[in-house]
Amino acid sequence: MAALFPPPPGPRFVLRGTQSAVNTLHFCPPSQAAGNPLLFSGSQNGLVHIWSLQTRRIVTTLNGHGGQGVIWLKTLPQGHQLLSQGRDLRLCLWDLEEGRNTIMDSVQLDSVGFCRGSILVRGQQCWMLAVPGKGSDEVQILEMPSKTSVxxxxxxxxxxxxxxxxxxxxxxxxxxxxxxxxxxxxxxRPDHKILATAGWDHRIRVFHWRTMKPLAVLAFHSAPVYCVAFAADGLLAAGSKDQRISIWSLYPCP
Structure with missing residues (x-):
């Protein structure tokens, strides 16, 4: 008997070469990519890889966390700046302008756990940063870049x-x-139409954001999926313990 619904599509393509579990992903904003779509990935081996989605190859590798796993990446709106959080208890601010890859500043963290930070932009030159606190059940809020404790x-x-x-x-x-x-x-997704989850059961699940209706279950990875990220054009990336990054094109943005 024929299936009532067609199976979900496979990934558009797959990125390989991290040589370690992929902990976190982040797409470079189009305004900073200069016509070459870029994807940042952070790995268990402490490296940050910058991928060209045109050539599907690594173009730059950042090594600033002493071999300790990178668990969070985030670009800032003011120029070519990237935040990376590692299990070395450091959050680094990278300057990537004009091919540079230097650490401009860093914040010493108090927690060695796996909890990713979060930012809330408050203007071109300042933002709020949330990170795990000194106590195992605490959260610290900082005003950045002054590092003032809020x-x-x-x-x-x-x-x-x-x-x-x-x-x-x-x-x-x-x-x-x-x-x-x-x-x-x-x-x-940036247009607030759909959301995606990264599952320990090796699956990526896609939901309608407003109704939370399940839309798709994507089965490709052979190990837990640790991270998912959307690009501005709707492209979806997923990183896994199996050292692969899958790129998906689902429900294109209108």
Whole structure:
């Protein structure tokens, strides 16, 4: 009997060469890519790779975390600057303008866990940074780039929330309970139409953002998927413990 629905498509292409589990992904904004679409990846071996999506090859490798895993990457709006967070207890600010790859500044962190930081841009020259705090259940908020401490979020005395595993600075919020356990990351497409999750069960799941209706389950990776990221044009990237980065073209942006 023929299937009622066609199976989900396979990846558009696959990037190989990290030689380590892929912990985090981030697309370079079009305004900074100078016509060459770029993807940043952070690996368990402590390296940040910059990929050309035209040639599908690594064009630059950043080594600033002493071999300790890179768990978060984020570009800043003011010029060619990249934040990288590693398990070496450092958050580095890279200058990538005109081919440079130097560390401009860094923040010493207090937590050696796997929790990624988060930023909320407040203007061209300043942003808020949330990172795990000194206590295992605390979150520290800093005003950047001055590194001024805004506050430390602590649970109530009788609460036991445990160690934070994911942070997000938001100006509006919406919640939904997912039925599949073991979600490493959730990301929303820039047009707020769909979202994707990275699953410990080797699957990438795609949902309609407004209704949370399941749209697709993507099965390609042979190990847990640790990260997912959307490009401005809707391209989806997923990184896995299997050392591969899959690139998907689903539900194109209108």
């Amino acid at each position: 506050c430390t979020l602590k649970p109530e005395a009788d609460a036991r929330p445990g160690m934070p595993m994911c942070l997000g600075l938001w100006q509006v919020k919406k919640t939904h309970e997912l039925t599949n356990p073991g979600i490493a990351e959730v990301t929303i």
